[in-house]
Amino acid sequence: MKSKNLEHDKQRILQAADITPPSADTSRRNFLRGAVAATGSAALAASSQLAAQTDKTDHSAHMAQGGMDHSMHAQMGQAGNGYSSMMFVEGHAMQPGLLTEPPGSPADHEVDYKVFDIDIRLAEHEILPGIKTHFFAFNGQVPGPEFHVTEGDWVKVNFTNHTEEMHTIHWHGIVLPYTMDGVPMITQDPVHPGQTFVYRFQAKPSGTRWYHCHWGTPLHATHAMHGAFIVHRKHEPLKKRFPYTRDYTLMLEAWDIDFSREEINELLRGMKEVNLLMSQGKLDYKTHGFFKDYAEFKQAVDSGDYKAPYLQSRSNGMHMKQNFFGINGKAYPATKRISIRQGEWIRIRMINASGLTHHMHLHGHDFWWVAQDGNDLAEPRQINTIHVEPGGTYDIMVYGDNPGYWTFHDHKTTHATNNGIYPGGMLTVLEYEDFQPSYIPSTSVDQ
Numbered sequence: 225m226k227s228k229n230l231e232h233d234k235q236r237i238l239q240a241a242d243i244t245p246p247s248a249d250t251s252r253r254n255f256l257r258g259a260v261a262a263t264g265s266a267a268l269a270a271s272s273q274l275a276a277q278t279d280k281t282d283h284s285a286h287m288a289q290g291g292m293d294h295s296m297h298a299q300m301g302q303a304g305n306g307y308s309s310m311m312f313v314e315g316h317a318m319q320p321g322l323l324t325e326p327p328g329s330p331a332d333h334e335v336d337y338k339v340f341d342i343d344i345r346l347a348e349h350e351i352l353p354g355i356k357t358h359f360f361a362f363n364g365q366v367p368g369p370e371f372h373v374t375e376g377d378w379v380k381v382n383f384t385n386h387t388e389e390m391h392t393i394h395w396h397g398i399v400l401p402y403t404m405d406g407v408p409m410i411t412q413d414p415v416h417p418g419q420t421f422v423y424r425f426q427a428k429p430s431g432t433r434w435y436h437c438h439w440g441t442p443l444h445a446t447h448a449m450h451g452a453f454i455v456h457r458k459h460e461p462l463k464k465r466f467p468y469t470r471d472y473t474l475m476l477e478a479w480d481i482d483f484s485r486e487e488i489n490e491l492l493r494g495m496k497e498v499n500l501l502m503s504q505g506k507l508d509y510k511t512h513g514f515f516k517d518y519a520e521f522k523q524a525v526d527s528g529d530y531k532a533p534y535l536q537s538r539s540n541g542m543h544m545k546q547n548f549f550g551i552n553g554k555a556y557p558a559t560k561r562i563s564i565r566q567g568e569w570i571r572i573r574m575i576n577a578s579g580l581t582h583h584m585h586l587h588g589h590d591f592w593w594v595a596q597d598g599n600d601l602a603e604p605r606q607i608n609t610i611h612v613e614p615g616g617t618y619d620i621m622v623y624g625d626n627p628g629y630w631t632f633h634d635h636k637t638t639h640a641t642n643n644g645i646y647p648g649g650m651l652t653v654l655e656y657e658d659f660q661p662s663y664i665p666s667t668s669v670d671q
Contacts, residue, residue, distance in 0.1 A: 309413050312516055315505035320418025328401030329424035330378070337380035337424065338373060342393075344437075344449065345386040346488070351548050352555050352642060357481045358488055359448030360387055360437070366553035367475040367577070368435070368451030375430040375455050381423040383415060388495040390414035390439050393423060395453065396615065397433035397598050400425035407438050409514065414439050417499075430455045431598025432473075432573040432617040442544060442579075443487050447479055448553075450577040455598070462594055465604075466621040468569040472562055476612060476650060477553065478546040478578035478639070546580065549639045549649035556640070556651035557667045562632065564624040565657050573619050576612045582639060582650060585609040586622070588630040589654070595619035609635060622654070629665045630654040646671055 307327065310316055347364040350356045362368030373379060385391055392414050394406035404425045408414040415421045433453040437444035452473045462468075501507045510530055515521040524530035533539055551559045564570050572591075576582060586608055593605045597617055604621075612618050633640045633651035642648030647668060 309409060311413065311509055311514060316502075316507070317505045318416060318418075318499060318502040320416075322416075322419045323422070324413075324415075324419065325422045325424075326403040326412060328403035329426075332380070335378040337378045339380045339382070340369075340371065341382045341384075342369065343384040343386050344391050349448065349553065350558075351479065351481075351550060351553070352558050352648075355481070355548065355555075355642075357479075357484055359484065360389065360391070360444055360488070361448045362451055366448045367477070368449065370452040370454065370473060371435075372454050372456065373427040375428055375457055377427045379423075379425055379427050382420055383423060384420040385415045385417055388417050388499070389491050390416055391444065391449070392421070392438045393435050394438040395423070395425065395433070395435050397429075397431070397617070398425060398453065398455075399428055417495075427455045429598065430457045431595060431600075432575065432619055433598050434475075434575045434577070434617065436577065443484065446477075446577060446579045447484050450475065450477075450575075452573070452575055454573070462571075462600065462621075466569050466571070466592065466594065466623075468571040468621060470563070470568070470570045471573070472570065473573045473575065474551050474652075475553070476574060476576045476578050476582050476584075476634075477550045478580050478650075479548045479550070480544040480546050481548060483544050546578070547643045549578070549634065549641070551650055551652055555642050556633075556648050557669060559652040561653045561655045563655055563657055564622065566624050566627055566659075568624045570622050570624070571619060572622060573617065574610075574612050575617045576614055579614050580639070581614065581636075582612045583609055583635040584612055584632065584650075585635040586630060586632045586654065588626045588628060589622060591623075592621040593618065594621055624656065627656040627659045629656070629661065642669070645669070 342362055344360055344362055345364050346358055347361040347366075348356055348358050349361065349366045359366055371379075381393070383393055390408070392406040392408050392412060395404070402411050404423050405411040406423070412421065433455055435451055435453050437449035452475060454473065498507070509515075510524060513533060515524065521530075525532055531538055548555050550556075554560070562570070562572065571594075574584060590606050590608050591610075593607055593610055594601055595618070610618055610620060630653065631651065632654050634649070637646065640647055640649045640651045653665070
């Protein structure tokens with residue numbers, strides 16, 4: 225959101241830090257949204273330090289015993305069991321290299337964890353030849369790495385932030401301890417630059433799940449910070465009716481590359497100011513739009529002490545105009561084809577990370593819709609167009625009974641374009657192997 229007036233908040237904290245204010249035309253994203261990227265570092269720091277002081281043999285015991293002393297609760301203005309955000313502690317500062325291991329799951333020696341290392345970094349990614357842009361990306365790739373685990377596995381993910389912005393990971397559709405859910409300021413402090421957060425949970429329920437950042441989601445989750453999390457059953461009942469031999473995952477995506485470029489550039493510029501404030505322990509949490517509770521927020525707005533960023537006087541709004549659409553990080557004709565053989569069943573898992581609705585249509589075939597949001601349908605449905613809603617996962621089974629080359633695409637044709645040019649975008653081809661075509665396909669990029 226672009227701001228028309230920052231001076232009320234910005235001058236106050238810049239003067240406290242004894243630094244020269246930036247130019248008057250600085251946007252809210254340039255300063256305040258960038259500022260949010262560093263604001264809760266001490267929260268994460270103190271939380272981790274407190275967790276380290278408690279019984280490391282049982283993370284759930286920390287919650288039950290209330291692993292925070294009374295003096296710390298008083299300093300934070302909070303009470304009760306558990307660990308809490310430190311960002312409201314006066315003088316909190318950045319602590320790169322900090323490792324946070326929250327309570328709520330068994331310790332390492334109590335269960336046999338499958339361990340994954342994942343980081344977030346700023347990476348340049350090519351959507352199409354001639355179209356490259358920078359994204360915040362898991363392990364530097366778009367989409368992020370695809371997890372495959374078995375239902376009941378214990379999973380440990382070491383998540384490290386190598387950017388100058390804050391991030392979390394939300395495990396979409398996974399039932400886990402709330403301290404592992406990845407929602408900033410609800411279940412955890414966001415992970416700050418140079419810090420590591422450890423997620424521990426059991427992989428359940430089975431099915432097509434996914435993960436994404438839950439901080440700054442219009443930029444982070446929809447543009448690149450997402451990936452598939454597939455929880456397999458030890459014995460897959462769907463194979464009795466649909467004995468599939470290959471399993472494909474399609475992340476459906478939509479990008480506004482102009483918005484992405486502008487947003488990232490302004491966040492990085494703003495971080496230089498914010499990191500200085502953090503290092504000096506002079507960051508004002510209210511400037512970021514963080515409050516201890518709703519009552520404090522309402523009082524600040526009513527008194528005029530805080531001007532909310534969504535007010536008409538401050539915000540020009542945020543208008544994303546997606547101009548590129550894709551599958552697994554690529555737009556047609558760079559999308560990877562789906563292979564099938566005559567007489568073969570294949571499974572296709574679609575995960576909608578775009579924030580838009582897509583209407584995926586397969587030419588030359590009906591298919592069986594067998595699962596939604598990771599859960600098997602009571603009665604599979606035979607269709608040829610499926611409506612994939614934002615955030616949802618949809619599984620289909622395709623039987624190879626009509627050899628040829630068959631388009632599989634979003635039937636909202638504006639989503640099958642590259643910057644408005646058809647064909648492109650969210651389009652791929654179902655390709656039969658060992659097939660001798662009477663007409664040989666070629667590549668068309670402008671019709």
